[in-house]
Amino acid sequence: QQPVQSPQAVILREGEDAVINCSSSKALYSVHWYRQKHGEAPVFLMILLKGGEQKGHEKISASFNEKKQQSSLYLTASQLSYSGTYFCGTDPLRGYGGSQGNLIFGKGTKLSVKP
Amino acid sequence: DAGITQSPRHKVTETGTPVTLRCHQTENHRYMYWYRQDPGHGLRLIHYSYGVKDTDKGEVSDGYSVSRSKTEDFLLTLESATSSQTSVYFCAISEGREIADTQYFGPGTRLTVL
Numbered sequence: 001q002q003p004v005q006s007p008q009a010v011i012l013r014e015g016e017d018a019v020i021n022c023s024s025s026k027a028l029y030s031v032h033w034y035r036q037k038h039g040e041a042p043v044f045l046m047i048l049l050k051g052g053e054q055k056g057h058e059k060i061s062a063s064f065n066e067k068k069q070q071s072s073l074y075l076t077a078s079q080l081s082y083s084g085t086y087f088c089g090t091d092p093l094r095g096y097g098g099s100q101g102n103l104i105f106g107k108g109t110k111l112s113v114k115p
Numbered sequence: 116d117a118g119i120t121q122s123p124r125h126k127v128t129e130t131g132t133p134v135t136l137r138c139h140q141t142e143n144h145r146y147m148y149w150y151r152q153d154p155g156h157g158l159r160l161i162h163y164s165y166g167v168k169d170t171d172k173g174e175v176s177d178g179y180s181v182s183r184s185k186t187e188d189f190l191l192t193l194e195s196a197t198s199s200q201t202s203v204y205f206c207a208i209s210e211g212r213e214i215a216d217t218q219y220f221g222p223g224t225r226l227t228v229l
Binding site: 002032034040041042043044047055087089102103104105106107108 | 148155156157158159160163173174205217218219220221222223
């Protein structure tokens with residue numbers, strides 16, 4: 001039931017791009033993305049809802065393929081501040097088409113951006 | 116930043132002792148959550164609350180109990196702490212659930228059970 005994130009870790013140089021993937025075995029109502037820096041709390045980045053609605057940071061982009069039960073987070077022109085661990089949280093779809101409400105988080109993708 | 120505080124921020128205790136962690140919010144949000152975070156596991160839901168005195172179990176609730184007597188406070192209790200409960204505990208709040216609202220996390224409590 002826990003979503004699978006890939007890659008587990010990635011190292012970038014400043015200015016390079018990265019894609020982080022999140023794959024679920026269940027149909028999803030929404031996918032949430034968070035970033036956590038070492039020793040700090042997770043910080044909200046984006047929500048992607050079935051049907052196409054998104055809300056979140058302007059400089060972060062993501063996609064949600066409902067049929068494939070997958071989401072991808074796109075980090076372009078990476079900066080040192082992008083370093084951290086990225087988590088996706090999936091919200092499984094209820095039978096009537098609504099949100100289950102509680103998030104199930106993946107194990108995270110550790111992103112390191114070097115100068 | 117969402118107004119969420121957790122206390123204590125760090126605690127070391129011995130096996131078999133009771134421990135209570137507190138989460139306090141100033142946002143008047145309806146939903147509150149307790150997660151634990153362990154290396155290699157990500158964030159796992161322990162218990163959540165959808166209103167005063169309304170709580171339910173999450174994925175890893177065994178060995179934990181919760182209480183919410185006021186909107187702003189959500190307490191997590193380990194009745195008899197075990198070494199397997201050594202972890203970082205995060206509280207989160209959200210305005211709603213049905214529309215998949217954003218969850219905002221507190222700063223965390225690092226608990227060590229010896």
